[in-house]
Amino acid sequence: MFKRTAITGVAITIMLLLLLARLAYVQLMPGISVSMAGKAARENLKRQAVIQRQRSLVLDSGRGDFVDRFGQPITGESYRALALFPVSREARKRGGKIKQLAEMLGVAPGVLEQTWSRMTTAELWREGDSKEPFRLSPKQAEDISKLGMDGILVVPYRSRYRSDVEAKHWIGFIGEHPEWLLKTETAAIQEGRRRLDDQVGGSGLEKSLDSIIHGVGKSFVSYFMDGLNNPLHGLSTRFHEPGNPYYPLRVVTTIDLELQNKLEMYADREGLAKGAIVVLDAANGDIVAMVSRPKLNPGKFTTSDGSEWENQALKAVPPGSIYKLVTAAAALEYGKADQDEVFTCSGHYGKYGLSCWKHGGHGVLTLRKGIAQSCNIVFATIAERLSGRQLEQMAGMLGMTGQSGWHADESFGPFAKPLRLLEEEENGRVFAGEGADITDGGILAQSGIGQRDVRLSPLAAANLIVTLLAEGRVMEPRLVSSIQYANGQTMVKLPRHHHHAASGRRLSPSTAHVLLQGMKEVVSEGTGSRIKNGTWHLAGKTGTAEATLGGRNIVHQWFAGYGPVESPRYAVSVLASNRAPNSPHQATVLFRGVMDLAAEHEAGRRNGPQ
Structure with missing residues (x-):
């Protein structure tokens, strides 16, 4: 009994000592006299209460923006917006100015009052179902500010998406993803450098560059209210920003935004429902434009399978006769045929159920003419002369296996991990499994004409053209050239890369010249003669691949080529996916239109102001 009582007494003593220490702290705080201790304590409690009633609203995520090769902004736009805070009904009604505010916003007073009354957190005014805050005109901003109403503020807002630039698949989208942050940014969260409610990249460059473009902090506005949601006018409002002169960052892409936008409008005008257009600089492989359809609509996704944000330029699908260039290269390099060898096409191969697309056949023709006429019989014949290993090695030499886009296998600069700019690019391939030991004639013949298990992305197809123009030297197409600080200084450069085949071999210039001819x-x-009349003299290869979708037969229509022939400026690939069999070859028509627009664009740049 004595022991238990003694322990209880010690506990009580400790509690009293802690209480006395707390009272002493309150009374003897630095800079506050004993006589002022009571007032200071009350003020301290008041400050704590105010902090608890603080309402904050993010105005700028601090995320880095993207610009095109000429410095034109692709993301990021600042404008004035209206912030509403959840003040009490009395505060909202004070002065009777809701009707005036509603008129300025172009809504009914009842709608404004009902929306405002439902708010439990600070929000930016949005019109209807819009995901973006309402953009105030200069006059609206001025008139609303003059109202002097409680609970509203005209604030500078930084929108991620510009009103004059459509969303781009290669830029991607952002959103909240706390699970991903917990998994990949654990240390940054623990150190306070990242927050679980941060916007993170969900696809495209937003995702691949997220580790550095997320910024160093948000800019936000704070509004203070008491326990009854009445504004504390003495404290007013406060604006907070990181104040780091080096941020936000600026990502300089290789894109020509003006040409990109022209091609997007052209694709929509011509009814490209699903597919892609890729335009590369013929001299170095840089990505000048990359269009994907269907359109990307950030914040308005209707499916959960990711199909709406898939970049079709990076999807690998059967290439059809585009792949005959690879087969011809293998036959020439490995001595299985020469460009003047004569073949006879009767329209039927005689085995494997293969036939030529031309009824009655092409008759007698050489290998080079076989390229021009896209003869299935010629390429099935030479494919059977090759081994699976030779077909795969040639595809590797031409950058047709794996991913073709720019990447770094080791960390560099500010990147703590290896970097792949185009994370979503799907691997190109010749065979579904190990192809080195394949000897089956049917598999070889079907693969040689770009069917069966062969897969190729539009990006890789365009890069194949660059490789042939460079006499076998394979580039890794870049989408970003550098990343800059806010003051214009360079943070890191992303130099151009060459792709090196696993075999260590490179296509010979002579073979490249045969294919280009x-x-x-x-x-x-040949098969593309319908587009020979245009602004530029062009060269290229058609392709039509048969496939099935949902139990129905479809075709993927391709065209890959370059222009002008005399002095190549652009290498272009066009894919029109999921087309009906025997439908007009949309990709060929689109290729001609793309090149005409490019020619017009180039002429405009030469003649425009310098």
Whole structure:
């Protein structure tokens, strides 16, 4: 009994000592006299209460923005917006100015009052179902500010998406993803450098560059209210920003935004429902434009499978006759055929159920003419002469296997991990499994004409053209050239990369020249002759791949080529996916239109102000 009582007494003594220490702290705080201790304590409690009633609203995420190769902004736009805070009904009604505010916003007073009364947190005024805050005109901003109403503020808001630029698949989208942050940014969260409610990249460059473009902090406005949601006018409002002169960052892309926008409008005007257009600089492989359809609508996704934000330029699908260029290259390099060898096409191969697309066949033709006429019989024949290993090695030499886009296998600069700019690019391939040991003639013949398990992305197809123009030297297409600080200084450069085949071999210039000549004849007298009349003299290769979708037969229509022939400026690939069999070859028509727009664009730049 004595022991328990003694322990209880000690506990009580400790509690009293802690209480006395707390009282002493309150009374003897630095800079406050004993006589003022009571008042200071009350003020301290008041300050704590005010902090608890603080309402904050993010105005700028601090995320880095993207610009095109000429410095034109692609993301990020600042404008004035209206912030509403959840003040009491009395505060909202004070002065009787809701009707005036509603008129300025172009809504009914009842709608404004009902929306405002439901708010439990600070919000930016939005019109209807819009995901973006309402953009105030200069006059609206001035008139609303003059109202002097409680609970509203005209604030500077930084929108991620610009009103004059459509969303781009290669830029991607952002959103909240706390689970991903917990998994990948644990240390940054623990150190306070990241928050679980941060916006993170969900696709495209927003995702691949998220680790550095997320910024160093948000800018926000704070509004203070008491326990009854009445504004504390003495404290007014406070604006907070990181204040770091080096941020936000600026990502300089290789894109020509003006040309990109022209091609997007053209694709929509011509009814490209699903597919892609890729335009590369013929001299170095940089991505100049990359269009994907269907359109990307950030914040308005209607499916959960990710199909709406898929970049079709990076999706690998059967290439059809585009792949005959790879097969021809293998036959020439491995001595299985020469460009003047004569073949006879009767329209039927005689085995594997293969036939030529031309009823009655092409008759007698050389390998080079086989490229121009896209003869299935010629390429099935030479494919059977090759081994699976040779087909795969040639695809690797041309950058047709794996991913083709720019990447760094080791950390560099500000990147703590290896970097792949185009994370979503799907691997190109020849065979579904191990192809080195394949000897089955049917598999080889079907693969040689770009069917069966062969897969290729529009980006890789355009890069194949760059490789042939460079006499076998394979580039890794860049989408970003550098990342800059806010003051214009360079943070890091992303230099151009060459792709090196696993075999260590490179296509010979002579073979490249044969293929380029065959592509010229495709347009001058072959399957692409319908587009030979235009602004530029062009060369390229058509392709049509058969596939099934949901139990129905479809075709993927392709065209890959370059222009102008005399002095190549652009390498272009076009894919029109999921088309009906025997429908007009949309990709060929689109290719001609893309090149005409590019020619017009180039002429405009030369003649425009310098």
